[in-house]
Amino acid sequence: MTELADESAPIEAPRSVDEVVVLDYGGQYSQLIARRVRECGVFSELLPHHVGAAEVAKRKPKGLILSGGPASVYAPNAPKLDPGLLELGIPVLGICYGMQLVALELGGTVESAEVGEYGRSTLTVREHGRVLAGTPAEQPCWMSHRDTVFAPPPGFTALAASTASPVAALESTERDIYGIQFHPEVVHTPFGQDILKNFLRDVCGCDLTWSAASIVEEQLARIREQVGDKKVICGLSGGVDSSVAALLVHRAVGDQLTCVFVDHGMMRKNEGDQVVQTFRDTFKVPLVAVDAEERFLTKLRGTTEPEAKRKIIGTEFIRVFEEEAAKLAQGEEGARYLVQGTLYSDVIESGGGTGASTIKSHHNVGGLPDDLQFELVEPLRALFKDEVRAVGAELGLPERLVWRQPFPGPGLAIRVVGGEATKERLDLLRDADAILQDEIRKAGLYRDLWQSFCVLPDVRTVGVQGDERTYGYVVVIRAVTSDDAMTADWARLPYDLLEQIAARMIGELREVNRVVLDITSKPPGTIEWE
Numbered sequence: 001m002t003e004l005a006d007e008s009a010p011i012e013a014p015r016s017v018d019e020v021v022v023l024d025y026g027g028q029y030s031q032l033i034a035r036r037v038r039e040c041g042v043f044s045e046l047l048p049h050h051v052g053a054a055e056v057a058k059r060k061p062k063g064l065i066l067s068g069g070p071a072s073v074y075a076p077n078a079p080k081l082d083p084g085l086l087e088l089g090i091p092v093l094g095i096c097y098g099m100q101l102v103a104l105e106l107g108g109t110v111e112s113a114e115v116g117e118y119g120r121s122t123l124t125v126r127e128h129g130r131v132l133a134g135t136p137a138e139q140p141c142w143m144s145h146r147d148t149v150f151a152p153p154p155g156f157t158a159l160a161a162s163t164a165s166p167v168a169a170l171e172s173t174e175r176d177i178y179g180i181q182f183h184p185e186v187v188h189t190p191f192g193q194d195i196l197k198n199f200l201r202d203v204c205g206c207d208l209t210w211s212a213a214s215i216v217e218e219q220l221a222r223i224r225e226q227v228g229d230k231k232v233i234c235g236l237s238g239g240v241d242s243s244v245a246a247l248l249v250h251r252a253v254g255d256q257l258t259c260v261f262v263d264h265g266m267m268r269k270n271e272g273d274q275v276v277q278t279f280r281d282t283f284k285v286p287l288v289a290v291d292a293e294e295r296f297l298t299k300l301r302g303t304t305e306p307e308a309k310r311k312i313i314g315t316e317f318i319r320v321f322e323e324e325a326a327k328l329a330q331g332e333e334g335a336r337y338l339v340q341g342t343l344y345s346d347v348i349e350s351g352g353g354t355g356a357s358t359i360k361s362h363h364n365v366g367g368l369p370d371d372l373q374f375e376l377v378e379p380l381r382a383l384f385k386d387e388v389r390a391v392g393a394e395l396g397l398p399e400r401l402v403w404r405q406p407f408p409g410p411g412l413a414i415r416v417v418g419g420e421a422t423k424e425r426l427d428l429l430r431d432a433d434a435i436l437q438d439e440i441r442k443a444g445l446y447r448d449l450w451q452s453f454c455v456l457p458d459v460r461t462v463g464v465q466g467d468e469r470t471y472g473y474v475v476v477i478r479a480v481t482s483d484d485a486m487t488a489d490w491a492r493l494p495y496d497l498l499e500q501i502a503a504r505m506i507g508e509l510r511e512v513n514r515v516v517l518d519i520t521s522k523p524p525g526t527i528e529w530e
């Protein structure tokens with residue numbers, strides 16, 4: 001598959017802005033470093049630590065950040081530092097494991113300390129150097145380590161110490177290498193953002209001008225360059241990502257674009273009609289709505305394994321798009337380009353981008369068929385959801401679309417778990433979901449939640465209703481808060497609301513006799529159950 005074969009393919013950094021690469025050594029907060037750099041106004045991409053200096057150089061970054069990580073730098077199988085990374089002629093900032101790596105590589109001493117330092121600590125600055133400039137001589141910082149730099153490498157200055165770290169920050173302005181033991185990316189390090197800015201602006205010389213909205217002009221030019229005067233189709237789901245992608249492409253190439261909405265029978269109640277209606281009111285782009293329930297359900301028959309479902313759905317989406325693309329031909333060439341609202345989080349979870357393990361194959365990335373004939377147009381591939389919302393607002397997308405909760409492409413199929421996604425089960429889940437949505441909206445909580453939905457496990461339990469024994473389905477309520485879907489917390493819905501939801505589901509849905517609440521955060525759970 002072309003999209004993922006080269007997992008470190010550059011993700012289309014906006015050309016005119018400065019970029020800083022973050023190398024991921026497996027730290028808990030590597031994602032967050034990239035996001036914080038972007039929040040400072042510098043485009044940032046996260047790459048796996050093993051890509052090496054040549055890959056990094058391809059991005060022409062103005063600086064390099066080495067993340068934290070779970071290993072010990074001196075352990076036999078620990079991820080090593082490619083020495084070429086220190087010869088790229090750009091400043092390097094090591095954070096935690098990243099600093100320990102640099103220290104060890106250049107001749108400093110790194111050993112396990114008697115006591116670890118986890119959580120809040122105090123940084124005492126001896127000399128501010130370049131990265132700590134303008135921050136207090138004594139400041140709170142957040143730590144998570146046991147290994148410690150006891151002596152900096154020759155030629156380096158130890159800038160600061162903390163409660164348990166004799167060297168908590170170091171620098172060599174001559175070599176343009178900097179290190180901090182604490183985590184500037186977490187909110188518990190109050191001067192973290194200032195420290196990152198010092199590195200980005202004063203050390204790397206970056207302009208702090210990048211913003212999600214600033215990619216619009218850049219992307220318009222890029223899309224025009226990619227598709228020329230050819231026809232394009234866009235998979236439009238009615239969700240935020242594809243709506244923003246469609247708007248961008250329409251602005252770039254006008255009526256070369258046709259949108260295709262696929263109703264695969266796994267959408268929510270009345271969703272198909274609503275998408276068509278909203279779309280006709282909001283956009284002035286031709287929309288083809290395809291009724292594909294029958295063919296999707298037939299293909300899914302007998303399948304219960306989550307990854308298998310995702311691959312079937314991903315492939316079938318493409319088959320529908322191919323047919324619609326061919327119909328546009330009218331004697332000439334049909335559409336060769338497919339626009340998808342793929343986000344950075346879809347790419348990361350599908351195992352692309354950072355070289356992270358595959359958590360699940362998002363239908364639009366890892367779930368694509370091998371024989372994909374389309375050239376993909378994915379203008380949002382580098383962005384997180386909150387950034388896409390900012391672009392949507394910039395493009396004038398109506399509020400209610402900008403703030404729509406995400407809904408996965410494979411739809412309700414990945415919420416009927418443990419059993420086959422039959423029409424009967426999908427209908428039951430659709431009804432349960434409609435009740436939940438109704439109550440959440442009535443309670444005014446819709447926008448506070450990243451997502452709220454129901455899951456229908458293939459489990460029945462015993463109940464007593466109207467003095468009679470029942471043996472009915474269990475409906476699970478899943479509601480989470482999140483900024484970008486990479487991490488999430490379960491939402492503390494009011495008890496009265498939960499009670500009302502449960503009463504309605506059991507009262508209105510004959511097949512349901514029990515309702516439970518999912519109280520798992522991400523990690524360890526993912527948001528969806530499959």
Ligand SMILES: Nc1ncnc2c1ncn2[C@@H]1O[C@H](COP(=O)(O)OP(=O)(O)OP(=O)(O)O)[C@@H](O)[C@H]1O
Nearest residue numbers: 235236237239240241242261262340341406407409
């Ligand atoms: N029913 C559908 N019909 C056509 N294309 C779809 C459909 N569902 C998903 N897609 C395509 O797959 C992409 C990824 O789906 P995803 O759910 O991540 O994004 P979205 O639906 O656009 O936004 P949201 O995350 O808000 O639901 C979409 O942007 C769209 O291009």
Ligand SMILES: O=c1[nH]c(=O)c2[nH+]cn([C@@H]3O[C@H](COP(=O)(O)O)[C@@H](O)[C@H]3O)c2[nH]1
Nearest residue numbers: 361362363406407408409410485526527528
């Ligand atoms: O378009 C999509 N195609 C998919 O295959 C897919 N899988 C998960 N999701 C959505 O992505 C976010 C993160 O999901 P998880 O925490 O369940 O991995 C959540 O918002 C999920 O709803 C998908 N969206």
Ligand SMILES: NC(=O)CC[C@H](N)C(=O)O
Nearest residue numbers: 068069096097145146147
């Ligand atoms: N957060 C980190 O990068 C930890 C580094 C290393 N594993 C330690 O314990 O010191």
Ligand SMILES: [Mg+2]
Nearest residue numbers: 239407408409
């Ligand atoms: Mg969606």
